[in-house]
Amino acid sequence: MHPPIRIRILASGSQGNAAILSLRPRDAAPAHVLIDLGLSPRKLCGALAVENINPHDIAAILVTHADSDHLHGGWARRWPFENAKVIARKAHHNAMANAGIPATRMLDAHGDSKTLFPYIQAIALPHDQAGSTGFRIDMDDAALGWATDVGRMSNDTLAFFIGVDALCIESNYDLQLQRRSSRPDFLKQRIMGGYGHLSNEEALKAALHIHSQSALRHIVLLHLSAQCNSHDVVRTLWNAHAPQLAQEMHVATQSLSLPWLCVGQPRQCRWSESLFVAYQ
Numbered sequence: 001m002h003p004p005i006r007i008r009i010l011a012s013g014s015q016g017n018a019a020i021l022s023l024r025p026r027d028a029a030p031a032h033v034l035i036d037l038g039l040s041p042r043k044l045c046g047a048l049a050v051e052n053i054n055p056h057d058i059a060a061i062l063v064t065h066a067d068s069d070h071l072h073g074g075w076a077r078r079w080p081f082e083n084a085k086v087i088a089r090k091a092h093h094n095a096m097a098n099a100g101i102p103a104t105r106m107l108d109a110h111g112d113s114k115t116l117f118p119y120i121q122a123i124a125l126p127h128d129q130a131g132s133t134g135f136r137i138d139m140d141d142a143a144l145g146w147a148t149d150v151g152r153m154s155n156d157t158l159a160f161f162i163g164v165d166a167l168c169i170e171s172n173y174d175l176q177l178q179r180r181s182s183r184p185d186f187l188k189q190r191i192m193g194g195y196g197h198l199s200n201e202e203a204l205k206a207a208l209h210i211h212s213q214s215a216l217r218h219i220v221l222l223h224l225s226a227q228c229n230s231h232d233v234v235r236t237l238w239n240a241h242a243p244q245l246a247q248e249m250h251v252a253t254q255s256l257s258l259p260w261l262c263v264g265q266p267r268q269c270r271w272s273e274s275l276f277v278a279y280q
């Protein structure tokens, strides 16, 4: 049986971000939704073909923000999502139009998208000048939260994600590796100053807070820095400070897609497949 929400994260990191959501409402037709278009059309359409998903069948595309690792420049030359609505904050629409997204397809994540997609909620997140957008998808008895490129987790943001079963959250950098890196000071300040990215500690703290008021069953860490982070560093931190949650935690990578994650299923059905798949 198809759970209410399935998600496959195709890629996550500064070289490109994209995920496929497969939604199966109890009383309505199934829907395919994408989160971010940070892969090239060739790679993303190739991944959809592997999943037997026709781009024409994508109902909605959630765009967190218009940086090129979330909105690849290639979509200006090829737009196969003829039936998709593109849901993003109004403040991002101009930048998205400049990147080639058809203006007629865009919906305001805080406005008209709610009529067509009442199960999708959005929240503004601090990230550079234009900000980013977090999303929450509630489908029947299951809920999934998505937060990447977040300078800091405010109380409002934490409250927005209370009650989700699955939390996909950025865990960009290790504090020590960031401080010791050869990056220029202005860049370190941009990343760590509250309008850049979440550190591993901040992501862990947020997950623990949300878990304390929810029944978090799945956590996926997103957007790890290649230079200032590693799976081992993250795993060591979680094993030391949240051993009970570490078992439910997975790390998305830049080059391998994670298996489908089933949300709203019994624990043993957490992954629908055992293999991690290279789609490139």
Ligand SMILES: [Zn+2]
Pocket (backbone or CB within 6 Å): 013, 014, 067, 069, 070, 149, 223
């Ligand atoms: Zn990014």
